[in-house]
Amino acid sequence: MNQTIKREDIEIKIKRQEGPNSPARWETFSLKYRPGMNVISCLMEIRKKPQTKEGMKTTPVCWEQNCLEEVCGACTMVINGRVRQSCTALVDKLEHPLRIEPMSKFPLVRDLVVNRSSMFESLKKVKAWVPVDGTYDLGPGPRMSPKEAQYRYELSKCMTCGCCLEACPQYNPQSAFIGPAAISQAVLFNAHPTGKRNASERTRSLMVSGGAQDCGNAQNCVQVCPQNIPLTQSIAEMNRDITKELFGFLKE
């Protein structure tokens, strides 16, 4: 990794695919190095002149981006075999040649663009919200202790980027596992002073096939989470709530 010093050209291999049903192919691009480049600025460079290293004309690479400061999750892709946001993937700190692929766990749209709506579906499944209909003034909600607020703040940083699902070996087509992100969001809203009222509903939504019990504890999710959310802690927390729910029949 001592290629951090001045380099003449950067070589980037990008996995290309015209559409969901088109065959995938790899294209190699060569760019002039500029200090401070990140993967996004490389893609922008390629867009200016979409031509492979061999001089073949090609289409500009499609990708998604938004905040460019690692808080939106839109530009998540697999860089050198590891999932991360491309906006904070600095060329100086990466191994060369760069290898860029779309995430593999979501339906592909085109090139580096994937459809992450399954994550939104998962949030709906676990009811990751506080239901207040807003038809009349309920007055101020219960107060949150600073400790609670701090704990919940960490979980609230989830930007639904998909890193945890991409790195999770238990999240795959053979398995119904919902993945760490949605479980952690259920925990976030279960810990909300008002959201608590519906805690049982959220917990029960994860007592199904693909629920929290399917986690295999490879614990890659915490390793790759760009927001350092304690995802495995959330899963275990949910497991405890589920155990309590499970023994709830003893109260009857």
Add this chain to the structure above:
Amino acid sequence: MSESVAEKIDVKHFYLRRIHSLLGVFPVSIFLVEHMIANAFILKGPEAYNGVINLLRSLPYLIPIEITFIGLPIFLHAVYGIYICYTSSLNLKSYGYAKNWFYFLQRVSGLIALAFIAYHIWDFRIASEVFHFEVNYEAVRRSMRVPWIFSFYVVGLVATMFHFANGLWLFCITWGITIGKKSQRISGIIFSVIGFALFAMALQSIIVVRG
């Protein structure tokens, strides 16, 4: 994809997974510990060991006990375990973290342990009934003196003990006993020590019995 996942969703599966986790500890792990203690009577000589075997074999309701508390739980744990292997995937090359390796090893060790246990049950429980010979110190010695059987036992024991120790660690997470990083690290240390100790006991028994 989301539709097919929704179709698959049912509550039954949740119970199966939790039962799988529970069976691994109650009774399978408990039996494993009991078994290793019984084995250790090898250290006290042939008479003591044969005495323990005869005591266990003379238990009333032996067959129902064996089926209810040993055979059936291991069988159910194994069947569901194989299904878990099917629903797993590997990505060690990209994410070579220790816990990810353990995830892989838990599945591999389970499969090896299953093969080992199947052979072991045949060799020391079923074959003796079928061919009418007695299982005792001498019979165990004869088996353990065969190099390939001994090697298979060492491999089988490594797999079984890893699966046991890591399984207990997983059990504590699956049931929400250890939640945070720190408690999971501490339980990891505790179960590693227990796993190594039990492995050492088992190894000593099969080495000593060779004479």
